[in-house]
Structures are given as structure tokens and as C-alpha cells.
Amino acid sequence: MDAQTLARCKAGDVQAIESLVLEHKDRLFRFCLSILDDAADAEDATQESFIAALKALKNYREESSFQTWLFSIALNVCRSQLRQRKRRARLASSAALDLARGSSNNPEREVIESERADALWHAIHNLDEKHRLPIILRYYHELSVQEIAEVLGIAEGTVHSRLSISRLQLNGTLKRMQSKRANR
Amino acid sequence: MKALTHAQAQEWLQLAADGLLPAEQQAQLAAHLQSCPQCQAYADELNSLEGLLTHSLESRWGNPGLPPAASRSLLEQLGSQPARATSTPWLILLALAVAALLAWLLFGQTPAVPGAPTPSPSVAASSAAATATASRTPATTATAPTAPLTLFAVPLQTANCREGNSSQFDIADTLYQNERYQPIGRGTDNLWLQFRGPVTQTLCWAFVGNMTVLLNDETVALEDVPESVLPYIAYPPAPTATATLTPQPSPTAVPQCSDGLDNDGDGYTDMTDRECSDPSDDNEAN
Numbered sequence: 001m002d003a004q005t006l007a008r009c010k011a012g013d014v015q016a017i018e019s020l021v022l023e024h025k026d027r028l029f030r031f032c033l034s035i036l037d038d039a040a041d042a043e044d045a046t047q048e049s050f051i052a053a054l055k056a057l058k059n060y061r062e063e064s065s066f067q068t069w070l071f072s073i074a075l076n077v078c079r080s081q082l083r084q085r086k087r088r089a090r091l092a093s094s095a096a097l098d099l100a101r102g103s104s105n106n107p108e109r110e111v112i113e114s115e116r117a118d119a120l121w122h123a124i125h126n127l128d129e130k131h132r133l134p135i136i137l138r139y140y141h142e143l144s145v146q147e148i149a150e151v152l153g154i155a156e157g158t159v160h161s162r163l164s165i166s167r168l169q170l171n172g173t174l175k176r177m178q179s180k181r182a183n184r
Numbered sequence: 185m186k187a188l189t190h191a192q193a194q195e196w197l198q199l200a201a202d203g204l205l206p207a208e209q210q211a212q213l214a215a216h217l218q219s220c221p222q223c224q225a226y227a228d229e230l231n232s233l234e235g236l237l238t239h240s241l242e243s244r245w246g247n248p249g250l251p252p253a254a255s256r257s258l259l260e261q262l263g264s265q266p267a268r269a270t271s272t273p274w275l276i277l278l279a280l281a282v283a284a285l286l287a288w289l290l291f292g293q294t295p296a297v298p299g300a301p302t303p304s305p306s307v308a309a310s311s312a313a314a315t316a317t318a319s320r321t322p323a324t325t326a327t328a329p330t331a332p333l334t335l336f337a338v339p340l341q342t343a344n345c346r347e348g349n350s351s352q353f354d355i356a357d358t359l360y361q362n363e364r365y366q367p368i369g370r371g372t373d374n375l376w377l378q379f380r381g382p383v384t385q386t387l388c389w390a391f392v393g394n395m396t397v398l399l400n401d402e403t404v405a406l407e408d409v410p411e412s413v414l415p416y417i418a419y420p421p422a423p424t425a426t427a428t429l430t431p432q433p434s435p436t437a438v439p440q441c442s443d444g445l446d447n448d449g450d451g452y453t454d455m456t457d458r459e460c461s462d463p464s465d466d467n468e469a470n
Binding site (some may be wrong): 014017018021022024026028029030031033034038039043046047050051052054056059066072073075076077079080083095114115118120121124135136138140144145153154156159160163164167170171174 | 192198199201202203204229233234236237238239240241242243244245247248249250253254255257258259261262263342343344349352355356357358360363379382383384386
């Protein structure tokens with residue numbers, strides 16, 4: 001986003017705000033979806049994040065890209081939603097997540113690949129937040145280590161360390177799965 | 185050029201996966217892989233995992249956009265929200281006018297009217313208070329008709345604001361480096377400050393060790409801030425234990441990243457250890 005549009009947004013120019021929203025809404029929705037894993041919750045979080053970002057726009061200093069700044073706000077909004085979810089004891093049920101996946105008529109190889117992708121998804125889902133988020137930001141949102149550091153407010157070295165640990169852990173899960181299949 | 189060990193090569197492969205390996209080392213790594221089947225196998229495995237990670241996450245969520253109905257609703261909401269920037273000057277002018285009227289009614293004095301550009305009320309108030317209270321102790325300010333003391337906390341680095349006073353509590357919001365935040369309370373041990381989260385607007389706590397506390401723009405120790413300016417607030421009870429197989433440390437224990445010890449034995453202590461994300465992080469190892 002250019003400085004002029006940003007200044008117009010800060011001044012409350014509705015057209016500039018609209019163009020900002022149109023530019024970022026889909027990426028922000030996918031970001032919220034990847035944290036909340038629920039499309040309806042992600043829609044709410046997207047709206048809430050834009051409203052929060054607009055209110056906080058005067059604090060945006062262009063030290064990071066607008067997208068990473070927006071993501072860092074959305075992360076707080078999503079965390080807040082997850083806490084409410086936890087409080088209401090609406091557990092993010094793995095069973096419900098499974099139902100979201102359609103059945104496949106793919107050939108055997110694709111089924112095996114799909115099984116591996118599923119197993120990997122569950123392994124990612126089971127990582128604690130500080131290891132799961134860097135993986136999602138790197139491999140789904142394709143952010144650089146520097147951008148991930150800005151979104152999460154941690155050092156780049158910490159991001160790399162968490163990514164490395166997570167990859168080792170996830171690779172271990174895949175290997176155990178393969179050896180289980182081989183023993184069947 | 186010194187030959188790479190397997191461990192070094194594998195560490196470099198991890199760095200390369202994150203785009204952090206310098207070009208010159210990339211060439212050295214490529215040469216090593218050509219002559220080392222073990223590291224080449226590690227590289228293939230890592231490569232395959234990365235491909236599968238992308239595939240797994242993309243097949244989970246796909247590439248959706250915000251649904252049209254939600255987009256419309258969002259634009260309507262934002263269109264009806266005046267930006268704060270346009271309304272703030274009027275609020276400031278109104279507040280100054282009310283303050284001037286009150287001062288005139290109470291003390292019969294005409295306060296200085298700041299000219300344009302208008303300084304923020306807190307800055308104006310803090311300068312006035314700094315002059316007025318120069319020879320007074322904090323205890324006497326309670327009865328003196330001076331402008332109130334203004335207190336801000338400025339994070340030295342981006343900090344988590346949690347629901348309580350340890351890393352066992354959930355993160356409620358984020359306080360950004362070099363921003364000014366007004367604390368609304370402090371813990372009884374002067375180690376944590378309470379804020380209203382700037383984004384989530386929920387009450388949250390941040391560790392004071394990573395912040396500069398400013399009283400009328402002067403750096404002060406939290407212990408020296410009068411209670412009339414910043415009240416003591418009891419910490420929330422420890423979060424209820426969830427079913428887990430591993431014993432959890434007591435929430436009153438000092439987190440590993442602020443306990444003054446090198447917990448993981450890597451030669452770095454607390455925030456000098458790159459694995460520590462903030463002083464409330466209770467794991468120095470990762």
C-alpha cells in the first residue's frame with residue numbers, strides 16, 4: 001500500500017479504506033482461517049481485525065509491511081476468539097475436522113499421499129502454538145522468516161529455531177507412520 | 185576450505201530451508217551433498233517434507249477468499265465507522281476547553297492556551313506537573329491542585345500481554361516496541377503491569393522487566409510510582425489445570441527466561457538466549 005493511500009485511510013477517506021480492504025481481505029481471511037480452522041469464525045475475525053486495524057492505523061509506522069502489521073493484529077483477534085472458544089468448552093474437535101474432508105476416489109498412490117497429508121495435518125494441529133504458527137505462516141502463507149518474526153513479534157533466530165524443531169518433529173511423525181504401514 | 189561435518193551440513197540445510205543460508209555457503213553445501221550420500225538423503229527427506237507440508241496445508245484450507253456477503257458487510261461496517269484521526273482533534277479541543285473552564289472556575293486563573301500545532305493533553309499535563317511538583321514529594325500531590333501525573337510504559341521490545349502474571353496464562357494482546365501504553369495497575373510484587381489490551385480491549389498483564397516506566401516523561405522505577413497514580417492489583421488465580429500427563433510448574437515460579445539461570449546449558453542466560461521469546465517464556469531450550 002502506498003503512503004498516499006495510507007494517509008488517506010488515516011484521514012478516514014472511505015474510498016481509500018475500501019481499496020485497502022479489497023486489497024487485503026482475501027489474504028487476511030485465509031490467515032484467520034488457518035489459525036481458527038473454521039470458516040465462519042474466520043469471517044468474524046477478518047471483520048474484527050479490519051475494524052481493529054482501522055482504529056490502530058495511527059500507530060502503524062511502516063517499519064514492517066502493512067500485511068505483516070495486519071496479520072499481527074489479526075493474530076491477537078484470533079487468539080481472543082480461541083480463548084472464548086475454549087471458555088465455552090467448544091473444543092476444536094478432531095472428529096469434526098475429519099468430517100470436513102471429502103472421500104476420495106483417487107488411485108491408491110493418491111490415497112497414500114492423501115493419508116500422509118492428513119497425518120501431517122494432524123501432527124501440525126497437535127504442535128503447540130509457538131511451533132505451529134511459524135509452520136503455517138511459512139508453508140501456507142509463504143512468508144519469509146523476517147515476515148514471520150514481524151507477525152509474531154519474535155526474533156528471526158527464534159523463528160528459524162522453532163521451524164527447525166517443528167520440521168524434525170513432523171518428519172519423525174511421518175517416519176513412524178511409514179514404518180507402521182510397512183508392518184501392517 | 186574446511187570440510188563440512190554431517191551435523192554442520194544438516195544445520196545448513198535447515199537454514200537453507202528458511203532462506204537464511206548465505207550464497208557462498210550454499211555452494212559449499214552443494215559440493216558436500218555431491219560427495220555425501222547421508223546428507224543427500226537428509227536433504228531429500230527435508231525437501232519431501234517441505235513439499236508435503238505445503239500440500240497438506242493447502243489441501244486443508246485451499247485458497248478461499250472472504251465470501252462476497254461477508255465482504256459487503258465488512259465494507260458497510262467500515263464505511264460507517266469514522267476514522268479516529270478525524271474525530272480526535274475535536275475531542276482534544278473539547279477536553280481542553282472543559283479543563284480551561286474548570287480551572288477558571290476553581291482557581292480564577294486563565295490557563296495557558298496551547299497554540300497550533302496542539303500538543304497532546306498528556307504532554308501538556310506532564311510538563312505542567314513536572315514544573316509544579318518539582319519540590320514536592322509524591323505524598324503531597326494528592327491534595328495539591330496540580331495537573332495529574334501521567335504514567336506510561338514503553339516496551340523495549342515487542343511484548344506479550346497475558347491474562348495473568350506468568351507464561352502459563354494465555355496471551356491476550358501484544359504491546360509493541362517503543363509504543364507508549366498507559367498501565368492501569370501493577371502486581372503486588374511490582375513485577376507485572378496491567379493494561380487494557382490495545383486491540384482486544386481485555387485486561388492483560390505484561391512483565392515490567394522489558395519496559396521503561398515513564399512518570400511525566402521521566403524514567404522511574406516502578407517501586408517509586410505512587411500508589412495514587414498506579415494502584416496495586418491482585419494477580420488473577422492460576423489457570424485451572426487441564427488434563428495432561430506432564431507435571432506443570434507452579435505459575436508463581438519465575439519463568440526460565442527471567443530466572444537468571446542458563447537453564448538449557450547453552451551458555452546464554454534469559455533474554456540473551458535466542459530461544460527466549462520474552463521474559464515470561466518458561467522454556468529456554470526452544
